[in-house]
Amino acid sequence: MSPSRWWALPVVLVAVFMTTLDFFVANLAIPSIRAGLAASGSQAQLVIAAYGLAYAAGLVVAGRLGDLYGPRRVFLAGLAVFTLASAACGSAPSPGALVVARAAQGVAAALLAPQVLTLLGALYRGADRPRAFGWYGTAVGLAGVGGQAIGGLLVAADPMGLGWRACFLVNVPLGLAALVLTPWLVPAPAAGAAGAARTGAAAGARSGGLDxxxxxxxxxxxxxxxxxxxxxxxxxxxxxxxxxxxxxxxxxxxxxxxxxxxxxxxRQPLLDLDVFAAKGFASGLAAVALLFGGSAGVSFVLALYLQEGLRLGPLAAGLVCTALNAGFFAASLRTASLAGRLGHRLPLAGAVTLVLGLASLHHAVGGAGAVPYRVAGALLVTGAGMGLVMSPLVSAVLARVRPARAGAAAGVLGTVQETGGVLGGTVTGTVLLGSLSAGWPAAAQAGLAVPMVCALGVLAVLALTKPARAPAPACA
Incomplete structure (x- = not known):
């Protein structure tokens, strides 16, 4: 493979980093957004939910658009929309305008996600492919680990008096740079892949195109x-x-x-529903939805509790939240070696760790004596549990589907992940905000009860589901 193709990798991964970062940054900025725009609690929830909901709904369509029009073209369109939507978020004059702009960001993120995977698969072959996807995982991990700290730093630093708006406007120069560099550094898929894309486009045209x-x-x-x-x-x-x-x-x-x-x-459906016929696939999706719902719920509780309950500044709150993502990242790096020892029991061990972490977090936020370092310690265990269960769970779910339906299964899985996150964050926010009359410790504990139920659900599904015969190996 031409060495020049490695120049495409950082350009493509900028999109991955921005779209992942934006979820965590927005979570941390919620209290500042509420104060700056006089937003209600439900409007604050919509700022988060609009992004995830548009992303979930858009994923169903985005992969099909890549087949019809080519992954690089759709990637460029997604970059352009994401950059414009980020500028709209950063200049939003009202909560309603911010929610609309966040939904546009979610649509753009959905356009980008499948094209990134398609481009990486087409541009990097043989031994280069694991390296490229390894860097992809690193970009996602770094955005997760540093996202809330970066958001806290931007809000606390208040560059040019922008406050929370800087959390969104930081995407604009990154997006513009990627837009300029993509035509120069990111080649179209190789002849074989391009031919396949053209064949898919022609078939799509014959079957009625986009549904x-x-x-x-x-x-x-x-x-x-x-x-x-x-x-x-x-x-x-x-x-x-x-x-x-x-x-x-x-x-x-x-x-x-x-x-x-x-x-x-x-004709070509948006979703091949036959993937649900694979034994254990539906129950695996249920576990994935519960896992991502619990994760989103924890993030929402922390964003409000640390700043409005413990009265931490945005930077300090971001650093405490980093413990969750650091635990996740560190545990994810160990899944490959642990899978060799524990096999199909690894997700179950991760689910047990997650339940224990959430139980300790529930205890840490209760009462008037809650301190940040105890919360951070509980978050480290919680994040480790998520890291141990997520990669092998997703791998095992996809292993239950025949290779011919892997693409449809991946699309369903992505939609379930995002929808689960939206619903988990929404229900958690409803419980938390509805319990504020009892004080922040009680409200935080009430909110965390939702992720705890989700984690127990994951544990139950994994305990009752027979493992796949040949699950794909977990990888960091």
């Missing part, structure tokens, strides 16, 4: 679930919330029926 109706149904179904959960508590659960929640069932059912009809008629 716009299906995309609308799944997006509407997800919004019908999340919107009433976010807005209902603050508005006293008005009458519209219940029909809205109920509407999600027929909308998602209609999406499923349409996908089956498209597949049966020889």
């Amino acid at each position: 716009v109706l299906g995309a609308g149904l799944v997006a509407a179904g997800l919004v019908a679930v999340v919107l009433p959960l976010v807005q209902g508590r603050e508005q006293g659960w008005p009458a519209w919330t219940w029909p809205c929640l109920a509407a999600s069932v027929p909308l998602l059912a209609a999406f499923a029926r349409r996908q089956r009809w498209l597949a049966a008629s020889g």
Whole structure:
């Protein structure tokens, strides 16, 4: 492979770093956003949920767009939208404008995610491929570990008086640089891959192209679930919330029926629902949804509790939160070696560690004597549990699907991850904000009860599920 292709790697990974960083940075900036824009609790939740919800709904479509129009072209489109949306976030004059801009960021992140994986797979072959994907994992890990500390630093430093806005505006120069460099440094997929993409595009054209109706149904179904959960508590659960929640069932059912009809008629569905026929795949997805829901819930509790409950500054709060991601990163680096010793029991061991970490965190935030170093210690164990369970769990879920359906399975998995995160963060926020009258320690403990239930659910699913015969090896 030409050495010049390695210049493409940092350009592609800038997109990975920005989209991962943006979730953690926004979490840390929530208290400053609430103060700066006079945002309500539900509006603050929507700032986080809008990104994850748009990302989840967009993933269903983004992979198909890459097949139709080519991964580099869609990658450039995603970069452009993400950069513009980041500028809109940083200049938002109201909570509503910020929520809309965050949703646009989520759509752009969804456009980028599958194209990054496609480009890495097409540009790097043989022994170079593990190295490239290793750097991909490092970029995700570094964004996770440093995200909240970077957010705290930006808010505390207040560059040019921007405050929380700097957390979003920092993406603009990075995005512009990547946009300029991509045409020069990121080649189009090699002839074979390009030919396959063109073949896929032609097939897509013959089969009706993008399923716009299906995309609308799944997006509407997800919004019908999340919107009433976010807005209902603050508005006293008005009458519209219940029909809205109920509407999600027929909308998602209609999406499923349409996908089956498209597949049966020889057309290309957005999601190949036959992947659910693989034994243990659905239960594995349930564990993934619970895991990501619990993770998002912990992040939301910490963002508010550390700054508004313990009265820490944004930088100090970011450093405490870094313990969670540091534990995750350190444990993830050990999954490959531990998998050799524990085999299929590794996810179960990780789930037990996660439950113990959350139990210690629940204890650490209770009472008036809570101190940051105890919270950080509990977060380190919690993060380690997440790191031990996440990689082998995802690997085992995908191992249950035949290689011919691996792409569809990965799309379903990504959608479940993001949807689980949105719902977990939303439900946790609803419980936390609804318990504030009892004081911050009690509210934090109430909020953390949701991630604890999620972790116990993961443990139960893993304990009851028979391991795949040949699970893919976990890797850092």
